[in-house]
Amino acid sequence: MTKSGNYSEVSWIKMKEREVLLRILVVEDDETVRSYILKGLSEHGHTTEQTDSGRDGLFMATTEEFDAIVLDRMLPAPDGMTILKTLRASGIQTPVLILSALGDVDDRVDGLKAGGDDYLVKPFQFSELMARLEVIAKRHNPRQSADTILKVADLELDLLKHKVTKNGQAIEVQPREFRLLEYIMRNRGKLVTRTMLLEQVWDYHFDPETNVIDVHISRIRSKIDDKGKASFIKTVRGSGYIFREN
Known part of the structure; x- marks a missing residue:
């Protein structure tokens, strides 16, 4: 044992x-x-x-x-x-x-x-x-039981309405971006590896060297982050990402 x-x-x-x-x-x-x-x-x-x-x-x-x-x-x-x-x-x-x-x-x-x-x-x-x-x-x-609304600081994800808002203002995101953001927010404060994202968000294995995750993370950051402040999504070099409150 x-x-x-x-x-x-x-x-x-x-x-x-x-x-x-x-x-x-x-x-x-x-x-x-x-x-x-x-x-x-x-x-x-x-x-x-x-x-x-x-x-x-x-x-x-x-x-x-x-x-x-x-x-x-x-x-x-x-x-x-x-x-x-x-x-x-x-x-x-x-x-x-x-x-x-x-x-x-x-x-x-x-x-x-x-x-x-x-x-x-x-x-x-x-x-x-x-x-x-x-x-x-x-x-x-x-x-x-799962939450229907995920909220961190002024960022809110409504899982039923499939809607993202920040400071009460709607943010347009693509379906894949929504899934990616949901998964990272559900695991906020924890290291989320690239393997976890590929399996959970894309449902099958990509080449681990693909930049598809980096592209989507960059798009999400441009939509949810405030200029001059640290990003909600921190990159852990060589490991993955951590979603944190600003």
């Missing part, structure tokens, strides 16, 4: 009560897959417990509290299905996302009937795993 949780100082700068970080248990015996998941969760600011053992995973899941569990189906004894059935029989309702290379309809149905909240087939993209985790966590915990 090991513990992971890369909480850098920047991850906690001006965190708002509306933002709830998740505590997630990852039970996965494939070291490459496990490291991939842990890295992504850490970049999103979440904390994790991890193990490659079904026995340890069952012990941790029954003795500690988690917001969600990522559970590999094909673990050494006990396997993921046995762990899941044991948890549900014990009255533990922690949301569980099953990971498996078994992707037939019958396999997915079996996993859900055993008590799984969702089922994700390998190989997968981290953005999809994160989205599924957020959904099942929100379903079980009302604290996870």
Whole structure:
């Protein structure tokens, strides 16, 4: 059993009560897959417990509290299905996302009937795993409900009306700019990497050397920043961006 949780100082700068970080248990015996998941969760600011053992995973899941569990189906004894059935029989309702290379309809149905909240087939993209985790966590915990208005200083993003205003004045933004601004504002105070932006805003991988992010960030800055003041969006050279209050 090991513990992971890369909480850098920047991850906690001006965190708002509306933002709830998740505590997630990852039970996965494939070291490459496990490291991939842990890295992504850490970049999103979440904390994790991890193990490659079904026995340890069952012990941790029954003795500690988690917001969600990522559970590999094909673990050494006990396997993921046995762990899941044991948890549900014990009255533990922690949301569980099953990971498996078994992707037939019958396999997915079996996993859900055993008590799984969702089922994700390998190989997968981290953005999809994160989205599924957020959904099942929100379903079980009302604290996870999303805001409809994001506001930082005099800048406001209305998610229902799809509208951006500054000092009460409307700002025209393109759909992609809106998505990019929304994602950065939701993660304000935290480092948002280029990989995260490419996966979350563009939905698939670009060449990491592409300047598409830089172009969109520049356009957004020209629309939301005040002359003579530091930009809302700070560039962290070689890493990504941080949205901060001026």
